[in-house]
Amino acid sequence: MPELPDPRYHADLYSGVTIKRLVAWCVDLLITALITAILVPFTLFTALFYLPFLYLMVSFFYRWISIARGSATPGMRMAAIELRNRDGHRLETSEAALHTLGYTVSVGVFPLQLVSIALMIISSRGQGLTDHIMGTAMLNKRATY
Numbered sequence: 001m002p003e004l005p006d007p008r009y010h011a012d013l014y015s016g017v018t019i020k021r022l023v024a025w026c027v028d029l030l031i032t033a034l035i036t037a038i039l040v041p042f043t044l045f046t047a048l049f050y051l052p053f054l055y056l057m058v059s060f061f062y063r064w065i066s067i068a069r070g071s072a073t074p075g076m077r078m079a080a081i082e083l084r085n086r087d088g089h090r091l092e093t094s095e096a097a098l099h100t101l102g103y104t105v106s107v108g109v110f111p112l113q114l115v116s117i118a119l120m121i122i123s124s125r126g127q128g129l130t131d132h133i134m135g136t137a138m139l140n141k142r143a144t145y
Contacts, residue, residue, distance in 0.1 A: 002088045004137050007124040013139045017126040020079040021138055027075030032059045060104055068096035076138075086135030095134070102130030 007014045036055045040047045047054045066073040071090035072082040083091050083099065091099060106112040106129055116129035125137045 004084060004086060004088050004125070004135075005139070013142075014124070014126055014137075015140065017081055017138050017140060018120050020081045020140075021076075021120065021126070021128075024073065024075035024079040024081060027078055028059075028063070028073045031074060032062050035062065056104070060100055063103065064097050064100040067091055067099060068093040071096075072141075077141075080141045081138050082141050083136055084139050091136065095136070099130055099134060099136060102133060103128075106130060 005013050032055065036051070036058045039054065039058065040051070043054075063073055067083060068091065070077065070082070071084065076082060085091055085095055106116045112129060119132060120126050120128050123132070125131075127137050131137055
């Protein structure tokens with residue numbers, strides 16, 4: 001049964017992943033904010049009354065769909081990283097939904113976000129809290145020639 005690469009023997013797959021995750025997060029934040037801003041006029045601006053909820057929904061579906069389709073969000077693709085499950089494969093739709101739910105909860109509960117960031121910095125695979133729970137990891141995208 002395949003598994004995630006060991007960072008002791010495949011350090012290149014984990015090199016710089018933590019900072020790339022931050023870059024990807026910033027790109028995805030901008031994209032989801034832009035999508036949310038585009039949607040507001042279509043609600044005749046009533047979405048301004050529930051803007052945080054609209055942003056939460058846009059962010060959730062943006063992440064779930066993009067991770068389910070390619071194991072990475074557009075920000076992750078731009079940073080050349082991708083999520084892999086405990087077997088080393090791309091995430092399935094259900095795994096993408098669970099990972100996105102875990103991310104959403106950790107962002108919503110600030111202490112969990114701090115724990116997640118600390119884990120990304122100190123763990124050998126650069127895994128956040130949701131990654132540790134699910135057994136997933138972010139890897140540098142392998143070059144295909």
